Amino acid sequence: MKIEIKNIQKEFKTIGKESVSVLKDINLEMKDGEFFVLLGPSGCGKSTLLNIIAGLENPTGGQLIFDGEVVASENKSECMPPKERNVAMVFQTYALYPHLSVYENIAFPLKIAKMDKSEIDRQVRKSAEILHITNHIDSKPSELSGGERQRVAIARAIVRKPRVLLFDEPLSNLDAQLRTATRIELKKLQRELGITTVYVTHDQVEAMTLGDRVAVLKDGYVQQVDSAINLYEKPANKFVAGFIGFPNMNLFDVEVSKEQEKFYIQFEKDRFYFDPAAVEVGTKYCMGIRPADIEVTDDNENVLKGKIDTMELLGKEVLLYVSSNNMEFSIFTAKKNFKENQEINFRFDQSKIHFFKK
Amino acid sequence: MNEEKIKNLLIVLTACFMVLFSLFPFVYMVLTSINVAPDFLAKGWNLTLENYKNVLGVESLHFLDYLKNSIIISFISSVVTVFIASLAAYAITRLEMKGKIFVLLFVLGISMFPQVSMIGYLFKIMVYFGFINAYPALIFPYIAWILPLSLWILVSYFSQIPRELDKAATIDGCSKFQILFKVLFPVALPGIFSTALLSFIFAFNEFIFALILTTDYHSRTIPVGIALFEGLHGQVPWGQIMAASTVTMLPILALTLIFQRHIVGGLTKGAVKG
């Protein structure tokens, strides 16, 4: 199913306080069968957006369209209640009904829909099988491990054959190892089922590995929507650049100058020449360069000079924290005989420099 | 380690005092009920079951009527109260509503009102409706009287249930009533149970409404029945009163001992939060 989100806004009014605008103007389109990730720091409104898609909250502006049909808008009479939308959701805390067994938990939505008993049984067993929880079918949620509970929650979500699967940070309560394993399975499961999926997370690794496309949200706006690789290689703005990728991108304010057809950036002492990209002379930019795109060199031409403050060994690579021109750079490079306080020269990979207008 | 010894001694002494303090009146009650005369302390024991036979067997004492009235009235009041209070607690903890705090505080304030300030007019109302000496005369005021306590306890239990459970249920297609009765109610079952139990005990122990709004065994409850107990022969029939008290106390005692954890939980939730 295709989901269109048009100019969605959400304001929360609290008595005696100023209203808070969580979503300001959101425009997104999720294709049929797509695994779509909403990524952003906490408080960016991503969970609110998910709740609006689910029908748990109503937008205060804009439209939500499922396959051409408006299911929510600022006009409350156009808001379809969740049960009519045929969406399913998996929560961070799993939200399993503690008084029901695994079987009853999975069967719950079908029972509410007054489905035939034998049909319920068939569907529940099928879902349980897909999620490999058939052995636990008579257990209570409290007897299960975190990973097993997560599976039950997912089984309950898919049992109804929903049009959309919604995930609200479903992996954050699992330990690191299990998280990686579940991530891979989840991706596989989504491929097999082919159900349009919206997945909310604050974890960029999850977003990059799971999402066909990722929308980065901040301050109630969509910052960028793109495939994972494009977010990394072509961040649309300073926020996305800084948010995506580890170690974090180096970002600093610069001014581009030109001397005899050659573009350069003047740092406090050093000057760095580069081939002109789409930049304007005399404009203030925020320049970004990923730590891995800085090269430590023995050259003396067109380099910056700096001193290693500290370093972190990360297997074969090393992360250097270098002070240079009264600024801090982090450089990710192959391990060599680096020492603290060592003087080094380094230069930027010219094709990998990002300029963001201020 | 002298300090440790003093401390332990103090603890043991207080604990013994607690047991003695709490239970000696009941021991005295039971002893009186199985003696022929209440002067058994000085004059020596003279055991008998006559008192119990009279209380349970002699119809003109109406003890079993009082007990029946008390149980029926308290049971109905408790069930209705918990039902009404859980509806309200659901709205207060889960739905958007202006003035929730006002409702909670208003109800809390009401539970502090002296009953004597209501009985005069309540009596007139019940006379008007012809309820005097009938179950409704007590059931209606009891429900109103216990509702604040039930509401506070249930609000406290409900607010401990994670909201995501409601969300999950909403998405699974539940209506608001279904969320309340298929999810919150079963999940909060221990809480619901302690609320019902406390409500029952409150109704069962109520005195002043029952004193004024009932006139005889048709609806008189056991506390009033025992307070106004008149024996078969002239003087105060202590043996019979204590036998009746013992019989009345047994179910309450059993409930209290078996469910003390629930009762303590409910009581403290209702009175001080946090």
Add this chain to the structure above:
Amino acid sequence: MKNFIKKFESYAFVSPLLVFVALFVLIPIIGSIWTSMFRDVTFLKMKFIFLDNYGDLLRDEGFWKSLRFTLLFIAVTVPLELIIGTAFAVVLDLKIPFRGLLRACVLVPWAIPSAISAKIWELVYNYSYGLANYILLSTGLSEAPVNWIGTDIGAFTTVVVADVWKTAPFVALLVLAGLQSVPSDLRLQAKIDRANFVQTFFLITLPLLKPVLLVSLLFRTIDSLRVFDVIYVLTHGGPGGATTSVSLYAYKYFLGGDFGYGSAISVLLFLVAFVMSVFYIKVSKFQDNL
């Protein structure tokens, strides 16, 4: 229309509660205030007399006597309840054997109808064969039996004991809940700092219990203000009105058919309780916990 219903849905859930409370608490209270402005005596014609009942009340020595008794009763019982309750709570909070059983024991006085327990106390204080006099005589503490219920001081003592016995367990439970929310780290820290248990209690535990104790104090004060059952059964307000509480005083007028005057007394009591309840709600900070 659908929106309209939705908007008021939450109120619909609360309305049964509000209806019950309005019909059987608020209307009776308002009715009492209304009645208190009438000469409303059985067999006499109703007559609007505005505040005359209140005027009479101010000159009524019996009323002042009942008020003095009630205040003295509060002043004696509430502190006793708090001290005994706190001592019990401290012991119940310890990890000692039979803790559950001990807690259940303490619950029993609370769970029993006060009419029944008052009846037991009445027997305990019986002049000729009660337990109290038996103990006094057999231990030689007293030469002659004490007339408990027939003297002012004796009657006062019996009501106080019966009331403290009934309500101290409740205070114990409240304080216990408060104790259990005191972080055990704090007490452990005090132990490491070499404080003995008396110091730990007075320097660490008690200050942290202050809010709970204050709430208990107010709650018990408001509750004692309306004391009725125990006194009605135990002393009937006697001897000579010495233990008549305001509630009982009002009740006696209702019983005598003077609804106007009885209502006036009960309205005054209500006003005092009301002011204290507002204070209670303010102090207990219930709002913060919502």
